[in-house]
Amino acid sequence: MPTRVRDRSREMFRERLAEALSEVFVARGFDDVTVAEAARAVGISRATFFRYFSSKEDAALASVEGSNFDFGAVLADLDLRPDDSCWSLLQRTFRHSLAGVGGATSSQLDQLRMIHATPSLRARLSFRRLQLEPSLTAALVGHGVPADRAHTAAMAGLAALEVAWERWALHESPSLARALDEAFADLTAADKPISAG
Amino acid sequence: MPTRVRDRSREMFRERLAEALSEVFVARGFDDVTVAEAARAVGISRATFFRYFSSKEDAALASVEGSNFDFGAVLADLDLRPDDSCWSLLQRTFRHSLAGVGGATSSQLDQLRMIHATPSLRARLSFRRLQLEPSLTAALVGHGVPADRAHTAAMAGLAALEVAWERWALHESPSLARALDEAFADLTAADKPISAG
Incomplete structure (x- = not known):
């Protein structure tokens, strides 16, 4: 103790x-x-x-990027709904895990903007997110997703998460939750014919 | 001259x-x-x-990652087909741009494996790919995709490209072209209900 x-x-x-x-x-x-x-x-x-x-870089990232977010454990614990896709599971995982982040102070948003504007920090942040991928992939596999598809979906889902953080930090979205919903809606729309508008 | x-x-x-x-x-x-x-x-x-x-790091990445691939220009030049989605446009762009890469020597594959196994190189490579995103996004917008959706699709498409390079380097796929097709098929499947199997 x-x-x-x-x-x-x-x-x-x-x-x-x-x-x-x-x-x-x-x-x-x-x-x-x-x-x-x-x-x-x-x-x-x-x-x-x-x-x-x-x-x-480590110090600059420590206070924004919850290195303690255990996305994989959250995803593994989700109840699978009949119409759940990889995207919907990942979206629910991020929303649930980051629910507490919504109330960021303006100084935290200043930090996020600084990170996105500083190449060495941006690179490090991308890499950290990559490290979250194996546990997400394993949790998707646990829900019945084939391993290859799970890996690609986890990588693309983390890219969507990065887009969401960025839009929120740049004040393009009023909340992180909204930014996440929009980024995952983008992933679904990316499979639809462009000509359908 | x-x-x-x-x-x-x-x-x-x-x-x-x-x-x-x-x-x-x-x-x-x-x-x-x-x-x-x-x-x-x-x-x-x-x-x-x-x-x-x-x-x-710069030297280690120079010979594998064609920093001279101008994905944005290739994407901008594609003829839009009626059923093209963001995924299909990105997939065709990468396949077309990387068509010459297929004949990698075993020493080039050794390099790719070294890069994927070395965190500092992996981070740098991810970051380089991020720098390709603005031109891809702009080209998607040029094809009529809304800007936000184009940005998310470009980020996720680059994640799929990273998966393809990785599978090819690890000999999980016989060619980069095949690996790209599989990664983009994964993106499409990631939107389908998991229970449908």
């Missing part, structure tokens, strides 16, 4: 630190501030910084 | 260099060889290396 308490305290401190550091990155420009400067600005040493984060 | 000839020579030399360097990376392990060592192994200086490549 003491270990778990310590782990949780550490995790909470890391989250607070990530938020504070992100404010520094947003205010000064991610590429223009060094790790040492960012650490100094929030009152910690460079060594402490590296006890909590492996890189500047 | 002389400038264009010089540009072409430079580009051809860069390609040859990328191939030679990739053989070194595959043989010794990408993460285990430094830029200086790789340059020495192919008989150039570190300074020459950086005249042609911005990083070790």
